[in-house]
Amino acid sequence: MAGTIRTIQRGGSRWYVDPVTAIKYPGVTSVVAMLPKPFLVWWAARMTAETAVANLPAVASIAERDEAGAVDYLRNAHSRYTKLRARIGSEAHDLFERMIRGEIIGRVHPDLEPYRAGFAEFLDAVRPELVRAEDIAWSDSHQYAGSFDAIIRVRLGEDGKPDHVNGEWHTLIVDWKTSKSTYPDVALQMAAYAHADKIIAPDGTAEPMPEFAGAAVLHITPEGWAFKPVDISRDVFDVFLTLRKVFDWDRETSKSVIGRAIAEGARRIITGTQRRA
Known part of the structure; x- marks a missing residue:
């Protein structure tokens, strides 16, 4: 495989496209x-109500x-919030990658400063060695692709906590999360990355996916950070x-399971009175 993998949006989903073979995976x-x-419905409703009250x-x-404009303003409250969080998350991920690669970071936007400070604390406490990023x-085995945040090596003691003196080296696939909480579906996401066939670099070169001792998620918010192990076992991958x-x-x-009608009832009769009306 050679050439840069590109991504496209189709039907509300992201697809990864091989530029040589044109193979497209979700x-x-x-x-x-x-x-x-289902909780998203209630979350969106609450966001709308809170926006109206505030x-x-x-x-x-x-x-x-403009009555219709007022309705649009309220019903799009959750979308505006999601876009704002996505922007902050994307900028924070860019910041984390530059920091773990050793780039000296100067001043950042006040919205990002808590994330910069938290990630700096993580680097100091865990001392990860970067293997790959982004x-x-x-x-090909299961026809999917995705961009992972990082692969790192860390020294961990028998208790699973960082031990920079006597700990053994462990290779972990990791994910950075800036959401309000960590959710179980991160395990599905990371299991998919870990069980993929290969890694493709930005220049298109590929190599087999390495063996991992485990996975972890760094959950980082303005209030603090936590580095948590994540289950990427075969059972999780099967889900x-x-x-x-x-x-x-x-x-x-689903678009082809229902065929054309093989029998139909008669159309509703239209009376002369109805025609004249």
Whole structure:
């Protein structure tokens, strides 16, 4: 494989495309998104209600001139919040990569300073050695791909905590999370990366996915940070593979399972009175 892997958006999902073969695989996060998340409905409703209560005079003023505009302002409250969090998360990830590569970081935007400070504390406490960062995990075996945050080596003691003197070296695949909490589906995401066939670098060169001693997620917020182990066992990976089948069902199979009618009832009769009306 040679050439830069590119990504495209189709049907609300991200796809990774091999520039040579034109093979197209869905992204790991798009596959994990097949998990049902009914709580999002209630979260979006609450976000709308909180926006209305916090901005009653403004909403009333908008509604007097443009009722539809006021409705749009409220119903898009959750989307605006999500976009803001996505922007901060993306900028924080860029910052983390530069820091773990050893770049000297000067001043950052005040919104990012808590994340910079927290990541600096993590680097000092755990002392990770970077192996790879922001490369692509690619699976021809199960037809998916995705960009992982980093592969690192750390020295851990028998208790699983950092031990920079007597600890043994462990190779871990890691993920940086800046959300309010860490959620179980991160295990599905990381298991997919760890069980992929190979790693593809930005220049298109590939090598086999290494063996991992485990996985971990760094959950970092303005309030603090925590480095937590993540289960990427075969059992977890099998759940991801089930979602991979659900993805195919949702995008392809479901569109062809119902055929054309082989019998139909008569159309409703239209009376002369109805025609004249």
